[in-house]
Amino acid sequence: MRQILYVSRSAVPERDTDIDGIVERSRHNNALEGITGLLWSDGRRFLQVFEGPEDSVAATFERIVEDTRHEAIRVLHDVTIEQREFGGWTMARRTRWDKADAFDEKIRRALSRTSPEVRDAFLDLIAVETAA
Numbered sequence: 001m002r003q004i005l006y007v008s009r010s011a012v013p014e015r016d017t018d019i020d021g022i023v024e025r026s027r028h029n030n031a032l033e034g035i036t037g038l039l040w041s042d043g044r045r046f047l048q049v050f051e052g053p054e055d056s057v058a059a060t061f062e063r064i065v066e067d068t069r070h071e072a073i074r075v076l077h078d079v080t081i082e083q084r085e086f087g088g089w090t091m092a093r094r095t096r097w098d099k100a101d102a103f104d105e106k107i108r109r110a111l112s113r114t115s116p117e118v119r120d121a122f123l124d125l126i127a128v129e130t131a132a
């Protein structure tokens with residue numbers, strides 16, 4: 001299996017970033033393709049890790065890269081994995097009502113079984129966001 005982790009920037013204003021729509025479509029497609037992962041967004045940036053069969057990951061990433069709703073995609077890692085690190089597709093995101101503590105806890109729980117690389121990438125981003 002293959003796993004890709006990338007960051008990108010929303011190409012539309014924060015208030016127009018349709019995270020719910022993206023997640024809904026992703027869940028539908030990913031279920032069919034055998035893809036699991038995690039998408040984090042604060043409306044301005046995305047951090048996504050997804051994994052599954054080689055062909056499915058390649059096809060999905062091709063679509064993601066072509067999506068004009070985001071830009072400046074930077075792959076942080078692209079690796080072969082023995083087994084999934086994300087059992088199901090979940091997403092946590094910051095809203096103005098989320099307390100930083102509750103939000104961090106949510107992400108930490110979701111990442112508790114992942115590789116240090118994936119975990120650190122998310123935690124770095126959250127740390128920056130918390131400090132901002």
Ligand SMILES: Cc1cc2nc3c(=O)[nH]c(=O)nc-3n(C[C@H](O)[C@H](O)[C@H](O)COP(=O)(O)O)c2cc1C
Nearest residue numbers: 022025026029030046048050060063064067069070
């Ligand atoms: C940040 C971001 C993450 C996305 N993640 C996924 C994903 O995990 N799976 C997926 O199928 N599409 C994902 N998409 C959507 C794809 O870019 C594309 O719009 C979609 O796969 C098209 O599917 P459809 O032809 O079934 O409508 C994502 C888009 C963005 C902007």
